[in-house]
Amino acid sequence: MIKVKLNRAGVKALLRSEEMRTTCEKHASEIARRCGEGYETNTFVGRNRVNAQVMASTYEAKRDNAENNTILKAVRK
Numbered sequence: 001m002i003k004v005k006l007n008r009a010g011v012k013a014l015l016r017s018e019e020m021r022t023t024c025e026k027h028a029s030e031i032a033r034r035c036g037e038g039y040e041t042n043t044f045v046g047r048n049r050v051n052a053q054v055m056a057s058t059y060e061a062k063r064d065n066a067e068n069n070t071i072l073k074a075v076r077k
Contacts, residue, residue: 015049024052034074037061 014020021043028041032054038061043052054071056062064070 012048016045017050021045021050024050028052028054031071031074034077035061035065035070038064039071 032039038058040057056065
């Protein structure tokens with residue numbers, strides 16, 4: 001049996017790195033593109049890791065998302 005011991009500081013640095021931010025931005029942008037017009041993304045570094053979010057920014061998009069779960073369906077594709 002092989003045991004792996006993670007370097008906690010290294011993992012923390014990786015999760016908060018610019019490379020991880022770029023990867024998250026790429027995925028969030030692809031999800032927003034699948035949702036259509038009126039959706040936007042935001043990426044930020046939180047306490048533990050990089051976070052990316054996709055949100056409905058227009059009234060039409062908010063209504064579409066509320067009625068059809070557009071963002072959830074775009075994430076699942």
